[in-house]
Amino acid sequence: MIRLTDVVKTYENGTDALQGVSFEIEDGEFVFLVGPSGSGKSTIIKLLTGEVIPTSGRVMVNGFSMSLIAERQIPLVRRTIGTIFQDFRLIPGKTVFDNLALAMHAVGATRREIQSRIPYVLELVGLEGVEKRYPDELSGGEQQRVAIARALVNNPSTIVADEPTGNLDPARSLEIMTLLERINALGATVIVVTHEKGLVDQFDKRVIMIENGAIVGDRVGTYEVKENEA
Amino acid sequence: MKHNFGFFIREGVGNMFSHGFMSFAAIGITVACLVIMGTFSLVAYNANENLKDLQRENAVLAFVDENLSDEEARGLQSQLEKLPNVTSCTFVSREEARDSYIEQYDEDDLYSDLDPQIFRHRYVLKLGNLEQMSKTVQAVQGVEGIVKIRADEDISNGFLTVRNIAGVISITLIAILLIVSVFIISNTIKLTTFDRKDDIAIMKMVGATDGFVRWPFVYEGLLLGILSAAFAFGFQWLLYRAIAEGVEKSDTLQLLRIVPFEQIYVPVAIAFGAVGVFVGVGGSLTAIRKFLRV
Numbered sequence: 001m002i003r004l005t006d007v008v009k010t011y012e013n014g015t016d017a018l019q020g021v022s023f024e025i026e027d028g029e030f031v032f033l034v035g036p037s038g039s040g041k042s043t044i045i046k047l048l049t050g051e052v053i054p055t056s057g058r059v060m061v062n063g064f065s066m067s068l069i070a071e072r073q074i075p076l077v078r079r080t081i082g083t084i085f086q087d088f089r090l091i092p093g094k095t096v097f098d099n100l101a102l103a104m105h106a107v108g109a110t111r112r113e114i115q116s117r118i119p120y121v122l123e124l125v126g127l128e129g130v131e132k133r134y135p136d137e138l139s140g141g142e143q144q145r146v147a148i149a150r151a152l153v154n155n156p157s158t159i160v161a162d163e164p165t166g167n168l169d170p171a172r173s174l175e176i177m178t179l180l181e182r183i184n185a186l187g188a189t190v191i192v193v194t195h196e197k198g199l200v201d202q203f204d205k206r207v208i209m210i211e212n213g214a215i216v217g218d219r220v221g222t223y224e225v226k227e228n229e230a
Numbered sequence: 231m232k233h234n235f236g237f238f239i240r241e242g243v244g245n246m247f248s249h250g251f252m253s254f255a256a257i258g259i260t261v262a263c264l265v266i267m268g269t270f271s272l273v274a275y276n277a278n279e280n281l282k283d284l285q286r287e288n289a290v291l292a293f294v295d296e297n298l299s300d301e302e303a304r305g306l307q308s309q310l311e312k313l314p315n316v317t318s319c320t321f322v323s324r325e326e327a328r329d330s331y332i333e334q335y336d337e338d339d340l341y342s343d344l345d346p347q348i349f350r351h352r353y354v355l356k357l358g359n360l361e362q363m364s365k366t367v368q369a370v371q372g373v374e375g376i377v378k379i380r381a382d383e384d385i386s387n388g389f390l391t392v393r394n395i396a397g398v399i400s401i402t403l404i405a406i407l408l409i410v411s412v413f414i415i416s417n418t419i420k421l422t423t424f425d426r427k428d429d430i431a432i433m434k435m436v437g438a439t440d441g442f443v444r445w446p447f448v449y450e451g452l453l454l455g456i457l458s459a460a461f462a463f464g465f466q467w468l469l470y471r472a473i474a475e476g477v478e479k480s481d482t483l484q485l486l487r488i489v490p491f492e493q494i495y496v497p498v499a500i501a502f503g504a505v506g507v508f509v510g511v512g513g514s515l516t517a518i519r520k521f522l523r524v
Binding site: 072082107150 | 237431433434435437442
């Protein structure tokens with residue numbers, strides 16, 4: 001479970017990124033976190049992954065209090081979260097298999113576990129047989145699937161996708177969102193950060209809207225944009 | 231962690247080859263630093279060994295006043311033995327001195343009937359510390375009944391100077407070259423690290439500990455250090471043997487005794503290995519530090 005309570009985040013340069021944000025995401029939920037650029041979405045992701053700590057308020061992530069967490073415990077929180085990025089962040093010099101294996105090595109998986117888990121996860125994202133190919137040899141949609149496979153490979157309880165469709169055409173975007181919906185159906189909590197209204201509206205999911213560092217909407221359904229922003 | 235050992239080694243070796251030229255440069259410079267450090271240290275070591283030989287062999291001769299009787303001359307022994315830095319004091323009578331002279335020089339029986347009265351009673355003094363030779367000589371001169379002293383101060387001073395200069399140079403060079411080597415290996419690894427900062431960010435994002443991220447770079451540094459030490463050891467051996475042979479063949483330097491490399495290769499190898507490991511691991515840890523803050 002993820003819970004933010006009255007979270008304020010002010011960066012060292014004086015930027016007020018979050019101003020008293022509170023919300024709760026239950027295990028197994030699918031949530032869109034939406035808002036314009038600079039609204040504070042990325043800061044929320046950084047709070048969840050322990051990249052930054054809140055100035056005040058409480059952030060609980062899968063049983064860890066991110067406000068009080070010791071630095072050496074941050075890797076443990078991150079192992080409960082699979083992160084997906086807009087730019088895929090695959091290592092170009094490594095094959096698909098090695099990209100996924102690196103994530104498993106990082107958490108101390110054995111060679112046998114790696115050999116058995118990777119084909120399973122690649123099958124899950126619809127990419128059987130690409131183990132030996134390099135990221136550059138794959139399309140954008142396929143690269144994002146590999147990134148999703150990497151996020152899933154350590155079996156995290158939560159998937160955080162930061163603008164996962166930002167570099168993809170509408171058809172590929174829909175495929176990726178459908179895949180994330182399927183992963184959610186398998187039991188993982190999925191948080192998708194996006195500003196693509198059209199895509200959000202195609203899924204009848206909970207949408208948390210953030211603007212200027214404050215929650216301005218939290219409902220199931222569509223992404224409502226103020227008229228002057230449309 | 232145990233099952234990741236192979237992974238760390240593969241990654242470390244991979245890193246090293248992916249920046250082949252920089253690795254080559256780092257090894258080359260570290261080898262040069264190690265050989266320079268090693269050469270000066272070995273010069274200092276050999277000077278010290280020669281000094282010890284000299285200390286063992288070099289004696290100060292204190293000649294007794296010829297007007298003193300045999301008994302009076304022998305009576306000086308207790309005074310000389312009490313002097314600081316005198317480790318042994320042996321009385322040599324006129325007769326013994328004469329016999330020794332004949333033994334040494336009289337190949338043609340020219341001196342066989344030499345009168346012992348033309349020789350003086352003398353004492354052979356061995357010193358504990360050659361650095362204090364002149365002080366001791368002064369003290370011996372102060373003993374009433376001693377009229378002349380023969381001491382090879384120039385030779386011992388020469389060795390002392392060589393040893394001290396080589397010692398100071400080697401310590402200074404070791405300090406400077408260690409820093410240079412750490413800096414160069416650190417920069418080589420920093421380059422590798424910079425190239426892999428995205429990989430590091432990804433590893434950290436999936437929950438890798440700092441230790442996991444650090445190990446491949448530590449192995450890379452370790453390998454660079456060990457390879458440098460191995461090459462440096464080989465070069466040092468060749469250089470040392472060449473110098474030793476040169477000294478042996480030289481007419482003027484035959485006085486010097488060069489310790490055979492076979493007698494000292496173990497400590498040299500250990501020292502090179504230790505410095506290589508220190509420089510390699512130290513360099514990699516310095517390089518990786520700031521990239522771990524993700």
